[in-house]
Amino acid sequence: MQSSKIINYDYSVAKLFAIATIVFGIVGMVVGVWIAFQMAYPELNNLANEYGTFGRLRPLHTNIAIFGFILSGVWATWYYIGQRVLKVSMIESPFLMILGKIHFWLYLVGVVGVVVSLFMGITSSKEYAEFEWPIDIAIVVVWVIWGIGIFGLIGIRREKILYISVWYYIATFLGVAMLYLFNNMAVPTYFVTGFGDWWHSVSMYAGTNDAMVQWWYGHNAVAFIFTVPIIAMIYYFLPKESGQPIFSYKLSILSFWGLMFVYLWAGGHHLLYSTVPDWVQTMGSIFSIVLILPSWGSAINMLLTMKGEWQQLKDNPLIKFMVLASTFYMFSTIEGPIQAIKSVNALAHFTDWIPGHVHDGTLGWVGFMIIASLLHMAPRMFKREIYSKKLLESQFWIQTTGIVLYFSSMWIAGLTQGMMWRATDQYGNLAYSFIDTVNVLHPYYTIRGVGGLLYLIGFCMFAYNFYKTMTVGKEIEEEPHSTSPMAA
């Protein structure tokens, strides 16, 4: 680790992405909180004509949160971690430096295109793959640029052995590339016929096949954006912040290859009791259960890394964020497999338990890890102390309360609705009309909205803290070795 003193790492691209992470985080969460309240108070749908309805805003929320907030976080950390674990600075290669900047600005243009087109209602309707083909092509270009950046940096590295985090970034790059390309295969209708909107296209796959490809993508977009690169973060930042070595290298190898092997089979659990072949459904169900092993492997590896150093949980809020993140990761990766059991899925599918599950993963695991990562990076990137520990402490509890409100209300809502849909009276007739099962959810939708709002408030506190760190944090002479310095 001594060589970090010799090499002068360049964080200009990491800083740009860090700021993008925070901005998109706020935007994505504001839209999320708004549509959450729309479900409790439907009048909020009709304030901006067609542009303000739940249907238009929901894809905006998911896409800004996933491809704006989380992906920016992934890239911010890559442009930080990549140099440090490969022991090479971006300054050493003007080519990679320029490429990094092009990566950022082109990505920003892409995001603008996404926001405008989704507001206009230009969408392919496939979840997390809503963009039409011109934006898809732009995304492929951005992705390839990132790929050249990764392998370029690896090509000029000094440290010959690739650190665990790099494996996960490589997997993110390859996984998303493959999934995205195949799921977005479409034929542009204007270029075949000469009629209609030039941006319109029609999917290469129809019906059941389209569903299979979509959920092979949809499930694994979750894998390769919500899981794989976030594990890359925790493998780097937790040992760094705590000053503890990784508990077991063997376990990390096992978990990595296990995750790679198992994850891609599990997409079928989104299609249980649908019209896809039974054996695909069963495979999806079984592999989802098996998936507990590699997921918990990584999480346990992280928790055991803290062995003998648990007092840091009390002293250092960043450790607190990371430990709770890996706990939520364990929670979320046991909840998912439970929902993938066929008989549970019969009840849970199509209900609010599913968004509940998604959000304890994204808010608890992904969100907390990104927050902790950026705050670990801040003192090293800006050579300043973190502005306020107190603010960070209160942020932690506000956000944790928010997450608990979110998933507990969605559990109750999901199970209630699922049970009501199937309830019958003494003669075997359906006991409730559909609207009964909607009206009963009102209190839970409100609680969920409040939970989301608390998380958003916490995130704004983080944004303020980060901004203050950047601008007025106390300057530090030397790079901190482990624990990030922070003012009370």
Add this chain to the structure above:
Amino acid sequence: MFHWLEKNPFFFAVAVFVVIAYAGIITILPDFMNSARPVVGTKPYTVLELAGRHVYIKDSCNACHSQLIRPFKSETDRYGMYSLSGEYAYDRPFLWGSKRTGPDLMRVGNYRTTDWHENHMLNPKSLVPGSIMPKYGHMFSNVADIETAYAEALTVKKVFNVPYDEIDMPKLGTFEESSKIVLAEAKMIVDDMKSPEVKAAFARGEIKEIVAIIAYMNSLK
């Protein structure tokens, strides 16, 4: 165990790709042809219905409504016969949805009418007290994009051999021929509607989004 791989990024990446790629090949490819086969009697959408389907997608109706009836008694009682794979053979993209904030719409054409949809889209609460569905008044002022729908139908006919213009199948023809068919089809729906705005527009030759989406809803059986 794998220490050699961790020093060789190229082979490492190849190994990762192989490990992640073959699950998709094994789960998706074997039944691909079988899943693409239509059930007897399934027909491709007419151009007007396709335009309505585009409105459905534009406003992300699929964010809250599913089109997939699972084989449970509670679902077949509520929505009708459970879904068969071949019924979706002409659905590009599929619109199964993943959340039922509102009810399933797979066979909504069996039990709702043009009149019901017209009132419901204007103000869902007027028909379903307590409904949390937004009002879709803008569908009464936006004009449906028939040309793009025609382009899509012609594309799937050319590229995927969807049987337009065959015996007992919807007629497509040239754009002019198709436009006449679309107007005739739209007229049947407009005649059943009350909105003077929609009727006046139709008299000018304009087809509003609401007309197209009702055509689509009525076709879901």
